[in-house]
Amino acid sequence: xxxxxxxxxxxxxxxxxxxxxxxxxxxxxxxxxxxxxxxxxxxxxxxxxxxxxxxxxxxxxxxxxxxxxxxxxxxxxxxxxxxxxxxxxxxxxxxxxxxxxxxxxxxxxxxxxxxxxx
Amino acid sequence: xxxxxxxxxxxxxxxxxxxxxxxxxxxxxxxxxxxxxxxxxxxxxxxxxxxxxxxxxxxxxxxxxxxxxxxxxxxxxxxxxxxxxxxxxxxxxxxxxxxxxxxxxxxxxxx
Numbered sequence: 001x002x003x004x005x006x007x008x009x010x011x012x013x014x015x016x017x018x019x020x021x022x023x024x025x026x027x028x029x030x031x032x033x034x035x036x037x038x039x040x041x042x043x044x045x046x047x048x049x050x051x052x053x054x055x056x057x058x059x060x061x062x063x064x065x066x067x068x069x070x071x072x073x074x075x076x077x078x079x080x081x082x083x084x085x086x087x088x089x090x091x092x093x094x095x096x097x098x099x100x101x102x103x104x105x106x107x108x109x110x111x112x113x114x115x116x117x118x
Numbered sequence: 119x120x121x122x123x124x125x126x127x128x129x130x131x132x133x134x135x136x137x138x139x140x141x142x143x144x145x146x147x148x149x150x151x152x153x154x155x156x157x158x159x160x161x162x163x164x165x166x167x168x169x170x171x172x173x174x175x176x177x178x179x180x181x182x183x184x185x186x187x188x189x190x191x192x193x194x195x196x197x198x199x200x201x202x203x204x205x206x207x208x209x210x211x212x213x214x215x216x217x218x219x220x221x222x223x224x225x226x227x228x229x
Contacts, residue, residue: 035218037164044121044223045156045164045207059217095163102152103211103218104169111163 002026002107004096009112016086020112022079022096027107030054030074033099036081038092039111046092049081050099064090086116122147122208122221129227130198138224140191140208146219148189152211155184155193158223159204167206168193195226203228 008020022034036048049060049070058070069082079096093111100106123141130136140153147153155168166175168184171191181196191210195202208221 037220044205045158045209045220047209047218047220050217059214100169102150102154102170103209104152104154104166105156105164105209106166106169106175108163108165 002098004098004107004109006094006096006109006112009094009114011115011117012086013118014087014116016116017082017084018086018114019080019082020094020114022109024077024079024096024098027098029072029077034070034072034079035097035099035105036070036079037095037097037105037108038090038114039095040089040092043092048094051079083114086114088116090114091116120219122210122219124206124208124221124224126222127225127227129229130195131229132198132200134198135194135196136198136226137192137194138206138208138226140193140210140221142189142191142210142219144189146210146212147186147191149213150211151186153184153186153191154209155182156207156209157204158207164207198228200228202226 003025005023035050051070067085071080095111096109097105098107153171156164158164171186172184183194207223
């Protein structure tokens with residue numbers, strides 16, 4: 001069974017940094033593209049970042065470029081999102097998701113809440 | 119990087135059919151047959167319902183179907199049931215610059 005478990009969400013002050021993680025199991029992690037998707041309270045889904053199997057390609061939404069970095073450790077079946085210069089508008093539940101060809105997110109974690117507030 | 123356009127809400131009575139639209143551009147929905155749909159109940163994790171425009175993952179009832187015409191994709195739910203009441207999001211591959219976009223979401227209400 002595919003399992004994705006996020007961790008690391010916290011309350012952070014504006015301008016601060018945070019790294020959230022996603023532990024994967026139940027599938028060959030190194031064979032899949034992976035993504036982070038976020039959902040602000042009461043709002044819709046927003047695609048945040050995507051990384052190729054071998055980390056040679058990365059994509060992220062304009063609003064986080066230069067501030068967020070997606071990375072992975074295939075040896076530890078883990079996905080990461082390093083978030084710097086956090087803003088109030090980054091407050092959201094951050095989901096880790098497995099990506100199939102064609103931008104299809106077929107498995108999702110339970111999410112981790114990041115709150116940016118003073 | 120504009121989000122795909124979905125109606126805020128849609129509704130239907132049990133047993134009826136409802137169609138939710140998802141309008142993009144020639145740079146995303148219109149070019150790629152990579153539209154997916156997600157169902158999200160309140161407080162729950164999104165669930166994949168349709169991928170590559172028309173395909174259903176195993177376990178998704180065949181009451182759910184997808185289609186596309188030009189820059190607009192659609193999700194049709196036939197034989198509406200109470201448990202279908204949820205938020206539905208479309209997503210499309212958008213090429214190397216933006217990779218992927220979501221729609222704003224549609225709240226499906228079963229009357």
